[in-house]
Amino acid sequence: MFKTIDGKKLAQIMRGEIRNKVEAFKHETGKEIGLAVVLVGENPASQIYVRNKIKACEEVGIKSYAYYLPQETSQNQIEELVLGLAADEAIHGILVQLPLPAHIDSEKVLKIIPREKDVDGFSAENIGNLCLNSQCLVACTPYGIMKMLESENISPKGKHAVVVGRSNIVGKPIAMLLLNADATVTVCHSKTADLKAQCLQADILVAAVGKPRFITADMVKPGAVVIDVGMNRGDDGKLCGDVDFDNVKDKCSYITPVPGGVGPMTITMLMYNTCLAAERSIH
Numbered sequence: 325m326f327k328t329i330d331g332k333k334l335a336q337i338m339r340g341e342i343r344n345k346v347e348a349f350k351h352e353t354g355k356e357i358g359l360a361v362v363l364v365g366e367n368p369a370s371q372i373y374v375r376n377k378i379k380a381c382e383e384v385g386i387k388s389y390a391y392y393l394p395q396e397t398s399q400n401q402i403e404e405l406v407l408g409l410a411a412d413e414a415i416h417g418i419l420v421q422l423p424l425p426a427h428i429d430s431e432k433v434l435k436i437i438p439r440e441k442d443v444d445g446f447s448a449e450n451i452g453n454l455c456l457n458s459q460c461l462v463a464c465t466p467y468g469i470m471k472m473l474e475s476e477n478i479s480p481k482g483k484h485a486v487v488v489g490r491s492n493i494v495g496k497p498i499a500m501l502l503l504n505a506d507a508t509v510t511v512c513h514s515k516t517a518d519l520k521a522q523c524l525q526a527d528i529l530v531a532a533v534g535k536p537r538f539i540t541a542d543m544v545k546p547g548a549v550v551i552d553v554g555m556n557r558g559d560d561g562k563l564c565g566d567v568d569f570d571n572v573k574d575k576c577s578y579i580t581p582v583p584g585g586v587g588p589m590t591i592t593m594l595m596y597n598t599c600l601a602a603e604r605s606i607h
């Protein structure tokens with residue numbers, strides 16, 4: 325009998341805890357926790373993400389500073405803004421919504437964000453420290469997955485974890501977190517030979533591929549924990565994951581649904597990281 329890991333419920337519980345921490349910070353310092361969100365251009369998906377992040381800030385009591393810049397903003401103008409935010413004591417976290425317009429060198433912009441304000445955890449320094457298992461800010465989606473495992477007392481220690489996907493924002497950092505938590509980790513990608521054989525070894529299988537229902541029941545070991553990161557539109561226009569949930573679920577011990585699984589945890593972890601950044605700025 326499988327159990328679904330309810331990301332929506334866990335996110336709600338965590339947001340309550342974050343709200344308390346935000347209050348405690350205000351009480352201790354007399355100041356608010358501030359998150360700057362920078363959006364360049366009018367990408368509709370980015371606009372929705374930014375709106376949701378600002379809404380989440382309101383929910384937990386973090387003060388958001390939104391910067392909406394036109395599509396034609398120059399490299400210099402963005403860099404100047406980010407440099408200003410980096411020096412601003414009221415701002416504890418800086419989030420530059422990606423993707424930036426094609427004429428902007430995103431890497432250069434991200435490099436300006438000081439690592440202690442890089443609440444997305446995308447900077448080379450934070451990723452490097454994650455590899456070293458040193459203090460860092462961890463990318464929100466992988467961090468959320470670890471919190472989901474923890475919430476069900478699923479320890480990665482000694483387990484074989486297979487991660488399908490090697491992106492810098494999901495696949496690589498979740499592989500590193502699982503390794504740091506003493507799992508034996510295999511990372512698969514589009515050039516992996518015999519993906520099915522790799523997946524069948526997984527006690528913990530993380531799918532971060534971006535292809536609807538890509539992980540099928542014949543790829544899943546009985547009793548596996550299956551984490552579905554995918555957010556895709558199926559042929560019916562509905563949101564679906566990378567895992568063929570209906571056919572896979574009965575083989576699992578635990579599985580995350582889409583929607584209502586990893587997704588709601590991502591923005592919650594952004595709030596968590598912002599809070600952590602603020603706390604570290606005073607201690």
Ligand code: NDP
Pocket residue numbers: 465488489490491492493494495512513514515516519532533534535553554555556586587588590
């Ligand atoms: P990317 O497109 O950056 O990476 C996809 C990865 O999947 C790549 O490493 C690619 O391999 C691999 N891949 C593609 N096809 C295959 C294949 N046939 N066999 C094995 N591996 C394959 O995606 P992201 O990591 O950014 O996102 C993955 C999914 O997670 C998407 O659906 C995205 O929408 C979702 N997502 C959800 C979030 C959430 O909050 N829930 C947050 C971020 C992402 P290669 O490197 O060789 O190309």
